[in-house]
Amino acid sequence: MHPALSVIVFTTLSGFGYGLAASLGLFQPDPSLLAVKFGHVLAFLAIAGGLLSSTLHLGNPQRAWRAFSQWRSSWLSREGVLAVLTFVPLTAQTGLAVLFDTTIGWLGFVVAVMAGLTVYATSMIYASLKTVNAWHNPITNTCYLLFAASGGLLAMAALSAFNGAQSTLIVLAIIALAATFIAKAIWFRALDNESGPSTPESATGLGFLGKVRLLERPHMGENYLTREMGFRVARKHARKLRLISYALGLVLPVLLLLLMGVSGMVFFGVVALLSHLAGVMTERWLFFAEAKHAVSVYYGAESA
Amino acid sequence: MTSLPTQVTGKKLGLVIDLDVCVGCHACAVICKEWNTGGYGAALSDQEPYGEDVTGAWLNRIHTFEVTPGDMIPGYGKKPKGQGMGEVIAQTDEARVVHFPKSCLHCDDAPCVTVCPTGASYKRGEDGIVLVDEDKCIGCGLCAWSCPYGAREMDQDAGVMKKCTLCVDRIYNEDIPEIDRQPACVRTCPANARHFGDLGDPNSDVSKLVEERGGIDLMPEQGTRPVNKYLPPRARQTLPSAEVPSAATIAETTDGAQGFMKWIDTALSKL
Ligand code: SF4
Ligand code: SF4
Ligand code: SF4
Numbered sequence: 001m002h003p004a005l006s007v008i009v010f011t012t013l014s015g016f017g018y019g020l021a022a023s024l025g026l027f028q029p030d031p032s033l034l035a036v037k038f039g040h041v042l043a044f045l046a047i048a049g050g051l052l053s054s055t056l057h058l059g060n061p062q063r064a065w066r067a068f069s070q071w072r073s074s075w076l077s078r079e080g081v082l083a084v085l086t087f088v089p090l091t092a093q094t095g096l097a098v099l100f101d102t103t104i105g106w107l108g109f110v111v112a113v114m115a116g117l118t119v120y121a122t123s124m125i126y127a128s129l130k131t132v133n134a135w136h137n138p139i140t141n142t143c144y145l146l147f148a149a150s151g152g153l154l155a156m157a158a159l160s161a162f163n164g165a166q167s168t169l170i171v172l173a174i175i176a177l178a179a180t181f182i183a184k185a186i187w188f189r190a191l192d193n194e195s196g197p198s199t200p201e202s203a204t205g206l207g208f209l210g211k212v213r214l215l216e217r218p219h220m221g222e223n224y225l226t227r228e229m230g231f232r233v234a235r236k237h238a239r240k241l242r243l244i245s246y247a248l249g250l251v252l253p254v255l256l257l258l259l260m261g262v263s264g265m266v267f268f269g270v271v272a273l274l275s276h277l278a279g280v281m282t283e284r285w286l287f288f289a290e291a292k293h294a295v296s297v298y299y300g301a302e303s304a
Numbered sequence: 305m306t307s308l309p310t311q312v313t314g315k316k317l318g319l320v321i322d323l324d325v326c327v328g329c330h331a332c333a334v335i336c337k338e339w340n341t342g343g344y345g346a347a348l349s350d351q352e353p354y355g356e357d358v359t360g361a362w363l364n365r366i367h368t369f370e371v372t373p374g375d376m377i378p379g380y381g382k383k384p385k386g387q388g389m390g391e392v393i394a395q396t397d398e399a400r401v402v403h404f405p406k407s408c409l410h411c412d413d414a415p416c417v418t419v420c421p422t423g424a425s426y427k428r429g430e431d432g433i434v435l436v437d438e439d440k441c442i443g444c445g446l447c448a449w450s451c452p453y454g455a456r457e458m459d460q461d462a463g464v465m466k467k468c469t470l471c472v473d474r475i476y477n478e479d480i481p482e483i484d485r486q487p488a489c490v491r492t493c494p495a496n497a498r499h500f501g502d503l504g505d506p507n508s509d510v511s512k513l514v515e516e517r518g519g520i521d522l523m524p525e526q527g528t529r530p531v532n533k534y535l536p537p538r539a540r541q542t543l544p545s546a547e548v549p550s551a552a553t554i555a556e557t558t559d560g561a562q563g564f565m566k567w568i569d570t571a572l573s574k575l
Binding site (some may be wrong): 057058064072075076080128129197205208211212213216217222228229294 | 306307323330333357358359360361362365366367368369370371372373399400401402404406415417418419420421422423424440441442443444445446448449450451452453454457458459460462463464520521522523524525526527534536537
């Protein structure tokens with residue numbers, strides 16, 4: 001699948017933003033601290049920026065409001081509706097913290113639940129597609145939720161360092177990062193070991209005659225399908241990129257968090273967060289680039 | 305409304321494509337492009353139509369497959385130096401070439417309809433045709449992702465999704481002669497490989513054809529329940545070569561001559 005930058009930025013930023021907003025809502029750090037105020041604003045901007053970016057890949061973004069109408073059947077619509085609904089408690093939480101130095105327990109809880117549901121809906125846009133076997137499983141949802149949670153906790157931990165690092169938050173962030181690592185490893189394993197159910201034989205119905213092989217494409221150049229669904233990343237690069245995404249997204253942040261805990265230096269926390277976001281972007285790029293669409297069996301693939 | 309229709313008439317208009325007959329001429333794809341660029345919705349735009357990398361939206365595409373019975377000799381599908389990907393090195397049996405036109409199959413369980421966030425993509429209850437209301441389409445592309453057959457292509461100019469309409473602007477069109485009230489591809493196919501009708505009615509011509517020839521669903525494992533059916537190639541018949549008279553024998557014999565020729569033959573034979 002074609003890794004569109006706008007969609008990568010959207011899922012990375014909004015996932016992180018929701019994770020941070022949920023963490024702030026659940027842990028209710030003292031909003032009179034400047035670092036905490038900054039955290040609230042950061043979460044809000046990451047979510048808003050991510051959602052804005054998602055409209056960039058639309059052919060007719062001026063009609064985007066229509067996407068709120070089909071929540072009965074469409075996960076993309078549900079995601080849009082949930083994102084808008086989440087803005088209500090989110091704006092309240094951010095406003096109260098920034099302007100009035102206040103937090104409300106139940107409001108934070110509502111933000112956390114709504115944020116979780118929104119991230120789940122985002123992941124279902126992909127996980128519900130039967131045509132992309134690598135996405136069509138519950139580990140996809142688990143990964144999206146865990147990436148959001150670990151990003152949020154990591155940012156919380158880093159922010160706490162401004163006022164003396166809190167070991168509980170550091171430990172929680174490390175646990176979340178480790179869990180994300182494991183879930184993603186399982187996801188990659190499934191991707192490597194299973195192919196989708198479709199083959200040129202099933203796609204043409206000609207399997208009863210023998211082995212089916214594409215002889216001629218319908219067109220000489222590229223088309224929408226080959227550009228959008230036929231994107232392929234060389235296996236050897238995919239391996240390297242996986243290592244990079246693990247290293248930047250999960251391993252390095254754990255080490256830096258530990259360093260931050262020991263030294264109390266905020267710097268390590270900030271670098272940990274930036275490294276994590278770069279790692280997640282790489283992971284998202286691969287999420288698309290490595291996924292194979294069923295239609296590729298009409299264009300020469302042996303299964304998908 | 306992008307939930308699948310709950311009130312249906314049982315009518316399922318669709319195509320039956322005969323893979324035994326199709327000669328891969330692409331005429332159906334060309335007429336499809338021609339009709340639909342001036343018909344329903346935005347024109348089917350091309351990008352760089354006169355440049356080197358010409359691309360554009362088409363609603364019907366003709367693939368060509370090769371089917372090889374029997375075993376391949378080792379090395380099949382590998383890429384030897386200097387050869388293209390998947391090139392066959394050798395095979396133990398005779399291969400056959402099957403031309404394969406592909407367009408929207410107007411699925412009963414159309415995933416492209418239910419994933420659409422705007423209600424632009426819909427399936428009609430009255431005849432089962434799957435359409436895109438281009439005024440509502442935001443061009444998110446999710447419906448194309450959800451279609452396993454690659455039947456939807458985004459128009460790069462208009463930014464809306466295009467797909468086969470089953471020529472909804474022909475089949476009910478009272479302004480054109482009745483004989484033309486069928487999809488353009490069906491009307492134009494020079495080999496008569498394409499048939500149009502109601503696949504929901506077991507007594508329709510198309511349903512009988514499907515029954516008789518063992519029509520197939522593409523990718524049943526994707527659970528889309530396509531309406532369009534494909535008729536598989538018939539079993540190959542080997543010509544009884546021994547019984548065919550050779551050219552020389554034909555030239556020698558006057559058997560079967562009739563009328564004037566027979567009279568000449570008899571007259572000359574008597575000489
Ligand atoms: S063939 Fe594809 S576009 Fe057509 S109805 Fe089926 S899933 Fe939808
Ligand atoms: S591209 Fe258009 S028709 Fe397809 S899912 Fe998006 S809004 Fe619906
Ligand atoms: S016009 Fe008929 S014969 Fe030619 S490619 Fe289309 S279906 Fe096949």
